[in-house]
Amino acid sequence: GQQLNQSPQSMFIQEGEDVSMNCTSSSIFNTWLWYKQDPGEGPVLLIALYKAGELTSNGRLTAQFGITRKDSFLNISASIPSDVGIYFCAGQFAAGNKLTFGGGTRVLVKP
Amino acid sequence: GAVVSQHPSWVICKSGTSVKIECRSLDFQATTMFWYRQFPKQSLMLMATSNEGSKATYEQGVEKDKFLINHASLTLSTLTVTSAHPEDSSFYICSARRPEGRAYEQYFGPGTRLTVT
Numbered sequence: 001g002q003q004l005n006q007s008p009q010s011m012f013i014q015e016g017e018d019v020s021m022n023c024t025s026s027s028i029f030n031t032w033l034w035y036k037q038d039p040g041e042g043p044v045l046l047i048a049l050y051k052a053g054e055l056t057s058n059g060r061l062t063a064q065f066g067i068t069r070k071d072s073f074l075n076i077s078a079s080i081p082s083d084v085g086i087y088f089c090a091g092q093f094a095a096g097n098k099l100t101f102g103g104g105t106r107v108l109v110k111p
Numbered sequence: 112g113a114v115v116s117q118h119p120s121w122v123i124c125k126s127g128t129s130v131k132i133e134c135r136s137l138d139f140q141a142t143t144m145f146w147y148r149q150f151p152k153q154s155l156m157l158m159a160t161s162n163e164g165s166k167a168t169y170e171q172g173v174e175k176d177k178f179l180i181n182h183a184s185l186t187l188s189t190l191t192v193t194s195a196h197p198e199d200s201s202f203y204i205c206s207a208r209r210p211e212g213r214a215y216e217q218y219f220g221p222g223t224r225l226t227v228t
Contacts, residue, residue, distance in 0.1 A: 042221050048216075088155070098160060101156075
């Protein structure tokens with residue numbers, strides 16, 4: 001099946017720091033999505049991208065749809081404690097089709 | 112809007128019994144619902160796509176006779192885990208798609224944690 005490689009697998013943040021994570025695919029996607037999942041809950045959509053090269057922001061979050069349509073990144077600026085959680089990228093090939101999820105990036109707070 | 116609920120939120124059952132999980136779209140009609148399974152510290156893996164009024168489409172490796180899916184109405188899909196075993200213990204999450212929304216728009220439920228003893 002399709003594989004989405006998401007990195008890093010985990011990271012520690014300190015309040016105020018910027019955070020970056022990315023996803024790469026061996027295949028082209030028509031839509032890239034970024035979700036956040038808190039423990040014991042379902043994923044919540046953060047940003048949706050549906051055009052190659054598109055750069056979209058949602059508050060402190062910025063995501064880009066790679067030109068090759070095989071990658072995407074998510075940046076979180078000036079992180080705050082509530083940014084802790086698991087972030088997933090997901091790709092979709094065509095309208096209504098299923099989503100393929102990346103392995104997730106676990107964001108933790110530096111002790 | 113676009114709220115999806117799941118019931119129960121957690122369930123413990125004995126090995127060999129069956130468990131039914133409900134997924135409801137509360138404020139919209141969902142022609143398509145998706146069922147995912149998530150093991151600890153892993154990603155979401157799609158199990159099946161459920162279309163209202165028709166048979167579900169299962170992903171490769173998912174036993175359709177073990178994971179029964181019924182999408183009887185535009186607001187309700189159910190997943191029944193039959194003859195559950197400890198290895199079926201997982202976090203089951205559904206999502207629902209609005210037909211009038213963007214193609215990618217899937218709204219996720221809060222998940223159901225199943226523990227089989």
